[in-house]
Amino acid sequence: MLKQIVIGLLGPTLDRGMAGDGPDRWGSWRPTVSVCQHDDWVVDQFDMIYQPKFQKLANQVADDIRSVSPETDVRLHTVEMDDAWDFEGVFATLYDFATSYPFDTDNCEYQVHITTGTHVAQICLFLLTESRHFPAKLLQTSPPRRKNSGQPGQLKTIDLDLSRYDQLAQRFGLEQTRSLEFLKSGIPTRNAAFNRTIEQIEHVAIQSTDPILITGPTGAGKSQLARRVYQLKKQRRQLDGPLVEVNCATIRGDTAMSTLFGHTKGAFTGAVTARKGLLTEANGGMLFLDEVGELGMDEQTMLLRAIEEKRFLAVGADKESASDFQLTCGTNRNLLADVANGRFREDLLARINLWSFQLPGLAQRRDDIEPNVQYELEQLARHTGQQVRFNAEARRHFLKFAISSDARWSANFRDLNAAMRRMAIMATAGRITIDVVDDEINRLRRAWTSIENSENDNCDLQSILNDQQIEALDLFDVAQLQTVIRTCRQSSNLSEAGRKLFAESRKHRKTLNDADRLRKYLAKFKLDWASVKKQNQPC
Amino acid sequence: MQTIDGSQGEGGGQILRSSLAFAMVTGQSCRIENIRAGRKKPGLMRQHLTAVRAAQAVSGATVVGDEIGSTQIEFAVENPGRVSGGEYHFSIGTAGSTTLVLQTVLPALMLADGPSVVVLEGGTHNPFAPPFDFLVRAFLPALEKMGPKVRATLDRPGFYPAGGGRLSVTIEPVKKLGVMEWLERGETVRRSATATVANLSREIAERELKVVRKKLNWADECLVVNEVCDTPGPGNILTLEVESDGGESGGGGGICEVFTGFGEMNRPAEVVAKQAVQACQRYLSCGVPVGEYLADQLLLPMAIAGGGAFRCVRLTRHTQTHIELVQKFLDCQITTESHGRDGVIVRVS
Numbered sequence: 001m002l003k004q005i006v007i008g009l010l011g012p013t014l015d016r017g018m019a020g021d022g023p024d025r026w027g028s029w030r031p032t033v034s035v036c037q038h039d040d041w042v043v044d045q046f047d048m049i050y051q052p053k054f055q056k057l058a059n060q061v062a063d064d065i066r067s068v069s070p071e072t073d074v075r076l077h078t079v080e081m082d083d084a085w086d087f088e089g090v091f092a093t094l095y096d097f098a099t100s101y102p103f104d105t106d107n108c109e110y111q112v113h114i115t116t117g118t119h120v121a122q123i124c125l126f127l128l129t130e131s132r133h134f135p136a137k138l139l140q141t142s143p144p145r146r147k148n149s150g151q152p153g154q155l156k157t158i159d160l161d162l163s164r165y166d167q168l169a170q171r172f173g174l175e176q177t178r179s180l181e182f183l184k185s186g187i188p189t190r191n192a193a194f195n196r197t198i199e200q201i202e203h204v205a206i207q208s209t210d211p212i213l214i215t216g217p218t219g220a221g222k223s224q225l226a227r228r229v230y231q232l233k234k235q236r237r238q239l240d241g242p243l244v245e246v247n248c249a250t251i252r253g254d255t256a257m258s259t260l261f262g263h264t265k266g267a268f269t270g271a272v273t274a275r276k277g278l279l280t281e282a283n284g285g286m287l288f289l290d291e292v293g294e295l296g297m298d299e300q301t302m303l304l305r306a307i308e309e310k311r312f313l314a315v316g317a318d319k320e321s322a323s324d325f326q327l328t329c330g331t332n333r334n335l336l337a338d339v340a341n342g343r344f345r346e347d348l349l350a351r352i353n354l355w356s357f358q359l360p361g362l363a364q365r366r367d368d369i370e371p372n373v374q375y376e377l378e379q380l381a382r383h384t385g386q387q388v389r390f391n392a393e394a395r396r397h398f399l400k401f402a403i404s405s406d407a408r409w410s411a412n413f414r415d416l417n418a419a420m421r422r423m424a425i426m427a428t429a430g431r432i433t434i435d436v437v438d439d440e441i442n443r444l445r446r447a448w449t450s451i452e453n454s455e456n457d458n459c460d461l462q463s464i465l466n467d468q469q470i471e472a473l474d475l476f477d478v479a480q481l482q483t484v485i486r487t488c489r490q491s492s493n494l495s496e497a498g499r500k501l502f503a504e505s506r507k508h509r510k511t512l513n514d515a516d517r518l519r520k521y522l523a524k525f526k527l528d529w530a531s532v533k534k535q536n537q538p539c
Numbered sequence: 540m541q542t543i544d545g546s547q548g549e550g551g552g553q554i555l556r557s558s559l560a561f562a563m564v565t566g567q568s569c570r571i572e573n574i575r576a577g578r579k580k581p582g583l584m585r586q587h588l589t590a591v592r593a594a595q596a597v598s599g600a601t602v603v604g605d606e607i608g609s610t611q612i613e614f615a616v617e618n619p620g621r622v623s624g625g626e627y628h629f630s631i632g633t634a635g636s637t638t639l640v641l642q643t644v645l646p647a648l649m650l651a652d653g654p655s656v657v658v659l660e661g662g663t664h665n666p667f668a669p670p671f672d673f674l675v676r677a678f679l680p681a682l683e684k685m686g687p688k689v690r691a692t693l694d695r696p697g698f699y700p701a702g703g704g705r706l707s708v709t710i711e712p713v714k715k716l717g718v719m720e721w722l723e724r725g726e727t728v729r730r731s732a733t734a735t736v737a738n739l740s741r742e743i744a745e746r747e748l749k750v751v752r753k754k755l756n757w758a759d760e761c762l763v764v765n766e767v768c769d770t771p772g773p774g775n776i777l778t779l780e781v782e783s784d785g786g787e788s789g790g791g792g793g794i795c796e797v798f799t800g801f802g803e804m805n806r807p808a809e810v811v812a813k814q815a816v817q818a819c820q821r822y823l824s825c826g827v828p829v830g831e832y833l834a835d836q837l838l839l840p841m842a843i844a845g846g847g848a849f850r851c852v853r854l855t856r857h858t859q860t861h862i863e864l865v866q867k868f869l870d871c872q873i874t875t876e877s878h879g880r881d882g883v884i885v886r887v888s
Contacts, residue, residue, distance in 0.1 A: 001606055023738035026701040026772035027804055037633055037700065039584040040607055067703045067771055070630035070660065071585075148804050150700035150772075 002109040003044045006035055006139060007101075009125075010050035011116030015061050025064075029143035029153055031115040032061050036069035037152035045073045045108075049097060052078045084118040091124045098133040105393075110136035111157060130160050132392025191365040197357055198225075204355050205229045206236060211307065211327040211352045213292075215335075216359030219412030222330035225359065226288040229328060233286070239326060241285025244278050249294040256299050258315045261306075267316020277314060279306055282325040292352065293333035293344060304348045327352065334463070341466040362409040362416060369402045372413070376420040388424040394434040398423075401441050408448045419444060461485070464531060481525060484518070488532045494518060541569040541867060545610070546576035548860025552587050556643040557839065557861060559594040559614060561868035563622055563647035564843055568600075568615040569868075575610070582608040586635030586661075590643045593629045597644045597651075598622050624653030624712060631661030634702030636668035641691075641708060646839060648710045649687035655710040662697045663704035664735075664776050666801040669832060671696070671706060672733070672778045673797040678836045680795060681721075685840055685847075686713035696737060701772020716844035721794055721837075722884065723850070724828040725786030728793065730761050730779075736802075737767040737774040743808045747777045747800070750812035755779075755819065775802025777812055779819045783828065796822055796830045825852050827882035834858055834885065841887045842869050848886040850878075858885075 010032060017028030036043045046065060050058045055078075062074040081093050103110065112134050114122045128134050138158040144151035204212065212229065214222045223245065230243045251259045258267070262277025279287060289295070295303065306312040307327060311320045329352050338344035362369065373395075381387050390398065401407055402416075409415050419440055426436045461470055461482060473481070484501060491497035498514025499506070506514055522528055543558045555574055562569045575581050583591065583606065591605050591612060599621075604612035629640050637659035648655045664670040669678065671693050679689050688711040697704020732751040734744035744764040751757055767774075777800040785792040800815035802808070822830050827850045829837065834851035835858045841847035842865040851858075854875060862873050862885075876884045 023701070023771060023773045039586070039633055040580045040582075042585060042588075042607060042632070064701070064771070067701060068634055069632045071632055146805070150804055152700075 003107055004042060004111070005045045005047065005108050006043050006111045006113055007047045007134065007136065008032055008035070008049070008113030008115075008139075009117035009121055010048050010054055010058050010061060012054050012057065014116055016057055021056075021060055026150055027148045029147075029151075030061070030064075031141045032113070033064050033068065034141055034152040035113060035139070035155070036065045036072050038155060041155065043069065043072045045075060047075045047077060047101075049077045049079055049094075051081050051084075085120050087120050087124070090118070090120050091127070094121070094124045094128055095133065098128050101134075103135050105135050110134065111139040112136045113139045113141065115139075115141045131389075132395075135392055190367040190371065191360075194360060194365055194368060197359070201225065201229060201357055202232060205232050206238075208355070209238070209326055210354045211329065213352050213354075213356040214328065214330045214359060215356060216330075216332065217361040217410075217412055218332050219414030220332075220359040220361050221413050222332075222359060223288065223290055224413075226286075226290075226328045226330060230286045230288070230326075233326065239285050241283055241325070242281065243286050243288065244282040244325075245288045245290065246278055247290045247294075248299075249291045251299075252294060252296060256296055257302070260299060261302055261312050261314050262317075262321065263315035264317045267314075271316065275314075277321075279312060279323045279325065280314075280321055283323040284325070286326040286328060288328045288330065290330040291332070292329040293331045293335055293338055297345070300345045300348050304345065304351060307351055337463065343466060362412040363407070366403040369416070370399055372416060373399065373402070373420065376417055377424075380420065380424050384424075388427050388430050388432060390432045390437075391434070394432050394437045397434055398432075398437045398441070401437075407444065408451075410448055410451050415444065415447075464527060465525070469525070477525075484521065485532055488518075488529070494529045540613075540615075541567055543569055543571045543864070543867065544573055545571050546573035548863065549856045550577050550860075551575060552584075552590075552639070553857060554860060554864060555583075555587055556590050556639060557864055558868075559591065559643050560646045560839065561864070562614050562616055563594060563598045563600070563644075564650060565868050566616050566618075567868060568613070570611065570613045572611045574612070580608075582610040583612070585632045586639065589629060589631045589635065590640050593627070593640050593644050594647075596627060596629075597647055622647040622651040624648060624651040624655040624710070627655065627657045629657070629659050631659070631702075634662040634665070634697060634699045634704075636665040637661045637663055637697070637704065637706055638665075638669045638671065638674050641674075641706075642669070642836075645689065645708075645710070646843060649682075649689060649712050650714075650716075650843070651710075651712045654712065655708075657708045657710065658705065659708070660697070660705045661702050662699055663693060663706055664696055664698055664774060664799075664801070666699070666803070669836065670776060670778070670797075670799050670801075671704075672776075672780075673799065673832065676780055677795050677797040677830075677833050681719075681833065681837060682840055684792070685716045685719050685844060687711060687716070695769045696735070696767055696774065697770055698737060698772055698774025698776075701770070701774075703771040716840055718844050718846040719841070720847060721785075721828040721849040723786035724794070724826060725784040727781055727783050729782040729795075730757055731763065732757060732761055733763045733765050733778045733780075735765040735767055735774070735776050735778070737770045737772070739773050739775055739802075741766060743775055743802070744777075746808035747775075747812040750809055751777070751779065751816060754813075754816045775808075775811065776800065777802075777815045779815050781819065781823065785828075794828045794833075796828075796833060798822070798830070822852060825880070825882050827852055831855050831858070835861060838862065838865060838873075838885070838887075842871050842873070844887075845869075845871055846887055848884060850882050850884045852882050854883050854885075 015030045015032045017025035017030045019025045019028060036046060048058060058076055062076060065072055065074050079093050079097060081090055083089055112125050112129050114125050129136055129138055140156045142154045144153040214225055216222055227243065233239045258275055260278050262275045262280055263271050265271060265274045302312055310324050311322050313320050335344050335349050339346045339349055377388060423432050423436050423440050461478065487500050488497045491500060495515045498518040502514045502517060506512055522532065545554050552575060555571055558569055558571050574583060588605060588607060591602060595602050599617050601615040601617060602612060631637060631640055640659055641657065675691050679691060682689060689708060691706055691708045694705040694707055732748060734747040736744045741764060748762040751762060779798040780795060782795040783793060798815045798818040800811040802811045829849045829851040831852050834849065835855065837849055838858065838861050865873060872888045874886045878884065
């Protein structure tokens with residue numbers, strides 16, 4: 001049988017009884033003592049929470065429990081609670097108690113006694129039990145039918161984990177969200193570097209109309225940040241036009257020009273009507289060009305002119321159009337490398353790179369995972385109208401995995417969002433259980449493993465050679481070069497890489513010149529140590 | 540292994556305690572089923588569990604099913620007849636009766652291989668249990684006549700619901716119990732009425748004694764008020780004692796009987812007094828030496844002694860259940876003869 005532990009507040013009124021500290025107090029029903037007076041239930045441990053000013057009463061109640069229940073280990077905990085009717089203070093106090101309490105649910109069964117304390121304290125105990133900060137059942141006591149009989153009265157336990165309470169719990173959840181927001185004033189991100197970046201972006205967005213470049217891996221939240229900048233500017237009345245978003249990877253090829261800059265009627269076959277183009281649409285607003293590194297060379301040229309002179313030529317038009325917009329660009333590529341490879345115009349980069357902000361990936365912001373999990377749950381609730389919550393064990397389990405180095409979060413927030421979405425759908429009765437979490441962790445692991453494999457297959461070369469160079473390579477060379485580059489990137493200098501690459505053959509050589517061999521090999525592809533190492537970034 | 544149906548007869552905790560006592564004395568393992576089956580909360584309650592654990596401590600038995608609410612336990616005696624005397628301390632929760640726990644272990648300890656000191660904490664004067672005064676005035680002196688010296692002292696009383704009472708018992712065991720008979724009651728040599736009030740008004744005690752004086756016509760020097768304050772809670776009992784000699788053919792000599800009225804919250808003092816007075820009147824009018832509660836208590840040592848007899852007021856359901864149980868564990872014959880208004884003779888052979 002599990003050890004029975006009751007956690008309860010000392011009730012300064014009810015637990016005093018009618019007669020104060022005289023023997024007649026035994027005639028009054030005192031909830032805390034009564035919990036330990038039942039014939040058919042032994043409380044092995046009672047954790048009594050009280051304010052220091054009630055020390056004397058606490059001692060008396062503890063002694064009385066020991067008298068009627070020698071089996072019970074009474075443990076006293078003082079807490080500072082200046083105003084027992086102040087929700088925020090009481091909640092914080094009890095929250096701290098719950099989070100620092102060494103719960104051992106494998107060996108103990110916990111009950112939170114909610115009959116004593118102010119109504120505010122009762123509500124807080126309920127909330128903290130409901131959210132599984134107290135992994136406990138609720139315990140309610142009521143006086144005996146015959147007044148002053150000295151009988152212990154009735155006990156009732158409520159297990160909030162039972163599904164019949166789920167509906168009630170969900171209804172309560174909305175209120176809880178509000179009160180949590182009230183208590184924590186929104187969901188703050190904890191990563192200091194990220195918070196500083198955001199502050200800078202807000203400052204720049206307010207003070208300047210220059211283009212902004214947001215870099216960072218896919219799914220790091222670039223477009224979301226762009227939208228935030230737009231909203232901020234709009235709030236400040238710096239913009240009154242729309243936000244026009246486009247992913248440049250989706251507009252490559254023939255129609256790219258007309259998509260961006262528009263075309264006139266009959267400009268080319270199929271151009272039955274005139275088209276405005278995104279730049280014109282963004283007039284007075286913001287144009288967000290995501291994956292700007294995917295833009296073709298011609299479009300880059302047009303764009304540069306559009307930024308510098310706020311004028312451009314629509315396809316087939318012989319008169320220039322004008323559009324004034326705030327430009328924000330996003331990219332996950334190393335544009336400097338693209339410039340070096342001739343894939344991106346240097347002058348365009350200089351123009352859009354004036355304010356450049358690097359967004360770290362989720363894996364570099366592990367301290368922000370927890371608030372974002374909460375945020376995602378709230379967003380899901382907002383979109384679907386359904387409250388979904390973790391049970392405490394499942395939450396701990398998921399977060400433990402999420403912040404561990406096992407979790408690669410290679411698609412960053414996109415991965416997290418997808419994971420939360422999947423778990424929400426798999427949840428039963430609005431509760432994400434440990435099984436659901438386990439399945440999701442496996443799913444994520446599998447996904448990340450296959451990405452890793454495919455990266456190892458073909459990724460390395462694209463970051464240092466341009467497409468034409470790669471096309472010119474034999475498969476034989478591709479395979480060899482990939483291994484050589486990977487080894488270089490895992491090594492701190494040319495000699496170390498050389499030692500690894502020629503580990504066998506160097507045993508039989510009289511003179512050791514691994515570094516030189518490697519240097520010569522790289523030179524065959526117009527590569528050197530610096531260019532291999534410099535572009536060391538995931539693609 | 541003996542199988543005992545705990546729901547037979549009166550079907551309460553008594554059958555459990557007696558079975559444990561017999562199991563320890565006879566060295567027979569037993570399984571008790573349907574424990575307190577008919578009660579509102581069936582199975583083992585805390586005070587029963589304490590009795591089971593006490594029996595285990597004293598005998599070293601292996602116990603299965605010793606949990607709150609359990610309706611079946613197995614009590615396997617490891618070394619039959621090897622109950623060791625020693626020092627024991629038992630605390631009973633919910634102000635449960637110390638005397639009932641003592642009752643469970645006493646038979647084994649009074650036949651153990653050495654003397655014992657048992658300290659018990661909890662309630663000392665509980666309704667539905669022999670109060671301390673009954674134990675020390677009526678039962679233990681009668682038991683002492685069968686051999687073992689058992690001395691109990693009340694360190695402080697404990698009343699429901701506060702508990703906090705404590706009694707210490709020293710036991711000098713014997714190899715075998717002697718055979719005793721209580722068939723006649725002779726002259727009353729002493730009578731007393733003690734009204735105890737713990738943390739309560741003296742007036743309550745005086746009102747109770749007023750009823751005793753009026754109904755039993757006892758002299759003022761027999762009436763005593765006992766004010767107690769060394770106990771945590773309030774409590775009140777009225778104890779009537781009648782000590783008689785053995786009469787001409789009494790054999791066993793004198794006997795003392797104790798009748799108790801239990802004070803309770805919201806219960807007038809007069810009602811408490813009437814409870815004791817009426818029991819006393821029934822006893823006095825019947826002319827028997829043994830009252831109904833003492834009858835119940837004497838049956839067990841007599842059965843262990845393998846002989847003896849007494850005449851009592853009537854056979855309660857408790858006593859009848861006990862008689863059936865005794866014959867399961869011990870090879871003895873118990874006969875009962877009813878003599879109408881002159882009571883019932885119970886004979887063990």
